[in-house]
Amino acid sequence: MPELGLNDGRYTGFATSMATREFTTNSAEETIALGYKIASGLTPPKLVLLRGELGAGKTTLVKGIAEAFHAASQDDVTSPTFTLVHEYRGPDVNIYHIDLYRVDTQRQLETLGLDDLIAGNSILLIEWGEKFQRFERERDIEIAIESLGENQRIIRLKGKSLGGHPLKERQES
Ligand SMILES: Nc1ncnc2c1ncn2[C@@H]1O[C@H](COP(=O)(O)OP(=O)(O)OP(=O)(O)O)[C@@H](O)[C@H]1O
Numbered sequence: 081m082p083e084l085g086l087n088d089g090r091y092t093g094f095a096t097s098m099a100t101r102e103f104t105t106n107s108a109e110e111t112i113a114l115g116y117k118i119a120s121g122l123t124p125p126k127l128v129l130l131r132g133e134l135g136a137g138k139t140t141l142v143k144g145i146a147e148a149f150h151a152a153s154q155d156d157v158t159s160p161t162f163t164l165v166h167e168y169r170g171p172d173v174n175i176y177h178i179d180l181y182r183v184d185t186q187r188q189l190e191t192l193g194l195d196d197l198i199a200g201n202s203i204l205l206i207e208w209g210e211k212f213q214r215f216e217r218e219r220d221i222e223i224a225i226e227s228l229g230e231n232q233r234i235i236r237l238k239g240k241s242l243g244g245h246p247l248k249e250r251q252e253s
């Protein structure tokens with residue numbers, strides 16, 4: 081596991097259902113390392129929305145998460161821009177990396193058959209999922225990445241599952 085080299089994240093929520101954690105990274109490598117840290121608190125099944133502008137670092141974060149679950153090496157995780165869904169099968173957890181940037185209609189969405197992927201041992205990581213209300217409703221965790229410049233990113237996590245999240249315990253110790 082790579083060196084984290086991150087701040088510890090600031091706990092900005094009060095009610096656990098509204099918990100928000102905030103991190104700053106200063107390179108793609110640090111964002112990948114944060115992906116490892118986030119993965120340590122993710123137990124399937126989970127639906128995770130990844131928000132942020134083009135080039136914010138959503139796919140970069142997935143590299144860390146997928147590698148942490150031994151589902152793929154970071155270099156093998158590429159943007160599902162045209163294929164829309166990439167599947168990375170790990171020994172215990174299957175990661176589905178989904179990019180809805182080019183999906184505009186309900187009908188197109190349905191052809192992806194995402195419902196079939198929401199199984200007991202799967203974690204869905206969805207880029208541009210906020211385009212569809214159902215994912216805003218159904219998501220367990222939302223990770224928003226904001227670019228502050230060429231290499232600096234603020235990464236905010238919030239979600240219903242964050243209450244008993246190891247990240248929170250670590251942050252409070
Ligand atoms: N701190 C950082 N965290 C993440 N990526 C960074 C950081 N600093 C620089 N980068 C660079 O920013 C780019 C992020 O690209 P990435 O494909 O992860 O974005 P994305 O949010 O998935 O975009 P898209 O919506 O187009 O799929 C990469 O080239 C990465 O090397």
Ligand SMILES: [Mg+2]
Nearest residue numbers: 138139159207
């Ligand atoms: Mg991407």
